Amino acid sequence: xxxxxxxxxxxxxxxxxxxxxxxxxxxxxxxxxxxxxxxxxxxxxxxxxxxxxxxxxxxxxxxxxxxxxxxxxxxxxxxxxxxxxxxxxxxxxxxxxxxxxxxxxxxxxxxxxxxxxxxxxxxxxxxxxxxxxxxxxxxxxxxxxxxxxxxxxx
Numbered sequence: 001x002x003x004x005x006x007x008x009x010x011x012x013x014x015x016x017x018x019x020x021x022x023x024x025x026x027x028x029x030x031x032x033x034x035x036x037x038x039x040x041x042x043x044x045x046x047x048x049x050x051x052x053x054x055x056x057x058x059x060x061x062x063x064x065x066x067x068x069x070x071x072x073x074x075x076x077x078x079x080x081x082x083x084x085x086x087x088x089x090x091x092x093x094x095x096x097x098x099x100x101x102x103x104x105x106x107x108x109x110x111x112x113x114x115x116x117x118x119x120x121x122x123x124x125x126x127x128x129x130x131x132x133x134x135x136x137x138x139x140x141x142x143x144x145x146x147x148x149x150x151x152x153x154x
Contacts, residue, residue: 051094054080058091062106066131073099107131108145111138112153119154126150 002013011033012026061079065071076099077087091099107130114126127138143149 054090055094058102059106062103063110066103066107066110067129068131071131073103076103104141105145108142111142111150112146115150115153123150 002015011030014022014026058076058080061076065076065079073087074084077084080087082090088099091097091102095102097105111126111130114121114129123135123139127133127135130138132138139149139151142153146153
């Protein structure tokens, strides 16, 4: 339990029954670590930049790979050099979406930009270009996302 709590980001872990001296030592350690906020704030700025770079890399990979038949979350996580679980958590934390939702959003945005540039493109070709197989599934998701069907968008 202690290992799991620390891995999930707990600052400390006390098991019951705990002794007063252990509790006080833990509190002093936590208070001391709070005093080092100046270093923490500069680290947070670097993390934000890192998050932006990570999302940019993710978007580029999705754009490049979305039309591939075997493109999925597991493959994308591997390309980002992460386990599926860690990848899922990072995407969820940074975007508020699951990886599948994020990939679908990327596909729909790409489809919309293609339709804007090529209004006469056949929907079957468009569906394949964004890595989907079924026109009905694509049309349903497109309509839900943008409020109108791909054919109405034209």
